[in-house]
Amino acid sequence: MCGIVGYCGAGNQDNLKSLSKLLHHRGPDDEGFYFDELVGLAHRRLSIIDLSPLGHQPMSSEDDSLQIIFNGEIYNYQALKNELLATGRHQFKSHSDTEVILHLYEDLGTACFAKLNGMFALAIWDKNKQELILARDRVGEKPLYYAEINNVFYFSSELKVFPSIAGFTKKLNHQVFLKYLDQGYCPGPNTIFESVQKLGAGEFLVYKNNQIKIEKYWTLPTLADKSALTFSEAVSQLDNLIDEAVKIRLMSDVPLGVFLSGGLDSSLVAYYAQNNSSQKIKTFTISFGEKSFDESPHAAEVAKLLNTDHHVAQVSAAELLSTIDGLPSILDEPLADSSIIPTYWLSKKTRASVTVALGGDAGDELFFGYQTFKAWRYWQILRSQPAFIRQSLKSLVNILPSRSGYFSADFKFKRAILNFDADFYNQHFRWFSPFTLGELGELVKSPDTLDYHHSWPAEDYSKSLNQSAALYQKYYLTDDIFTKVDRASMAVSLETRAPLVDYRLIEFANSLPPDFKFHHGQGKYILKKLAEKYLPENIIYREKHGFPSPVDAWLRGPLKSRAEELFSGEKIIKQALLNPEFVQFLWQDFLSGNHYRARQIWPLFIWQLWAEKYL
Incomplete structure (x- = not known):
């Protein structure tokens, strides 16, 4: 895993070297540069495959007409290398996947990206064509940002680089700001800064003659309503696909392990990893004091069953809290996901023990694991009830006592009831929103700019559970989950890999009918039936837990004074973005005992932290 940054145009070489230093955490092992009269490329290397100097980047083609900088891993690079060698046209000087991409581009041009199975963000300078090409993996595991500043094209692995470029203006993208408040993350292709864009998942960009051209080389497959497979056939194929996806992600020239929470997805990944290893795999979890949030006992149970080399790290409240003021530096865009x-x-x-870790991300998005899919059954029932019953239930939830536990019963009940009369699309996304649309209108200084229904692309996602799942896959997975995991892991120079987003597995999962994934109120149905072959039922069928933080207790205790400082009228008035009176109402209502407000205070707290650093 690495960090890349560069420019095309009249950029400054010394400035690029300074920008590269901002990405040191992504690649502490090596640094490299390439400059010519038009292009500057910088690479920070975290050595994973081919640790020798031969893997140094930027890497050039044999005739020096091509230069590449690459962040990621290509899991099928050995097979691609064998194909290239068989042509007799290529010689290799290293054992790296980077060189395979370079030779593949020589043969296929931009068509090469569709042959890559992996996670990546890369840049290729084609000197003969005078083209700079950027590309990003199919689901956006690895980030890639770009902008034109003073007629120079810049790109980078992280957004934090751009404010350090001469001529950059920190103009806020107000629609992205509203989407952040509404959903807790900043969905692409825009960013929180108006002038910077994200290259989309499955896209490549060509910059030539001051023109930007973007194309898709892979599109998220449409979710199917029917399948020719029987359920048992589908379980068997799923078994083989996950096994292969995990196996190819075990390749590494450095120590490797698995994140293990004790939940279904990470436990399955750990099972397949151990099954494909001749030695005990290392598994990792953390333990901290708040029992409602601590999954370490479940992880220990799975580790014992699989006979892994299990590591449990105790993390104190003081350590967790010490991270918070540094979150804007880690994230560089506001993200309210407390996990x-x-x-x-x-x-x-x-x-401290390994350089690479596998995780279980994407099971919920692919196999209908979120609470909203379960709530959907009740929404259908509620919609059929007379209006006075629906209104009575809405009135009831507003007087229910609130609790602070993660996904407490009152929280789930309120989200279900308050959203049952929304359109199908909004039912799902209002669940994740901390605010009602009415509250957003009061919170934002200029509520007339808030048009939630038109703030997302115009595709029709309202017809079925399949279409709602497609939204989770297209936006939430890329712009929340993978943003979080990439920034958190790369901040400490750890590479993470997600076997469940192997593109073959995504294509298979999306080819299955909804009732294979959500059956009689049970989400991830086919995944659970597969897991019954390998894991105990108490692990498979325990309620989804997630990986949150006890923000309610923090905001009432050790973070209270910091929150009051950030929520001061002076700071909010200066930004001219939020209504200070409504912010104070939310804060005081929270302090008076309304635990439900913690889910609204936290994104505001994170926003104020971010704004303090960047605006």
Whole structure:
């Protein structure tokens, strides 16, 4: 895993060297540069495959007409290398996957990206064509940002680089700001800064003659309504696909392990990893005091069953809290997903033993695991009830006592009831929003700019559970989950790999009908039936837990004074973005005992932290 940054145009070489230093955490093992009259490329290397100097980047073709900088891993690079050697046209000087991409581009041009199975963000300078090509992996595991500043094209692995470029203006993208408040993350292709864009998942970009051209080389497969496979046939194929996806992600020239929470997805990944290893695999989890949030006993049970070399790291409240003021530097865009904090500490503790870790991300998006899919059944029932019953239930939830536990019963009940009369699309996304649309209108200084229904692309995602799952895959997975995991892990120079987003597995999962994935109120049905072959039922069928932080207790205790400082009228008035009176109402209502407000206070707290650093 690495960091890349560069420019095309009249850029400054010394400035690029300074920008590269901002990405040191992504690649502490080596640094390299390439400059010519038009292009500057910088690479920070975290050595994983071919640790020798021959893997140094930027890497050139044999005639020096091509230069590449690459962040990621290509899991099928050996097979691709054999194909290239068989043509008799190529010689290799290294054992790296980077060189395979370079030779593949020589043969196929931009068509080469569709042959790569892996996670990547890369840049290729084609000197003969005078083209700079950027490309990003199919699901956006690895980030890639770009902008034109003073007629120079810049790109980088992280957004934090751009404010250090001469001429950059920190103009806020107000629609992205609204989307952040609504969903807790910044969905692409835009960023929180108006002038910077994200290259989309499965896209490549060609920059030539001051023109940008973007094309898709892979599109998220449409989710199917029917399948020719029987359920048992589908389980068997799923078994083979996950096994292969995990196996190819075990390749590494450095120590490797598995994140293990004790939940279904990470436990399955750990099972397949151990099954494909001749030695005990290392598994990692963290433990901290708040029992409602601690999964370490479940992880220990799975580790014992699989006979792994299990590591449990105790993380104190003081350690968790010490991370918070540094979150804007780690994230560089606001992200209200509080699991970034334990994810960072899990990565930090894991990095003490290994350089690569596999995780279980994407099971919920592919196999209908979120609470919204379960709530959908009740929404259908509620919609059929008379209006006075629906209204009575809405009134009831507003007087229910609130609790602070993760996904407490009152929280789930309120989200289900408050959203049942929304359109199908909004039912799912309002669940993740901390605010009602009415509250957002009060919170934002200029509510007339908030048009939630038109703030997302115009595709029709409202027809079925399949289409709602497609939204999770297209936006939430890429712009929340993978952003969180990439920043948390790369902040400590740890590479993470997600076997469940192997593109073959995604294509297979999306070819299955909904009732294979959500059956009689049970999400991830086919995954659970597969897991019954290998894991105990108490692990498979225990309620989804997630990986949150006890923000309610923090905001009432050790973070209270910091929150009051950030929520001061002076700071909010200066930004001219939020209504200070409504912010104070939310804060005081939270302090008076309304635990439900913690889910609204936290994104505001994170926003204020981010704004303090970047605006």
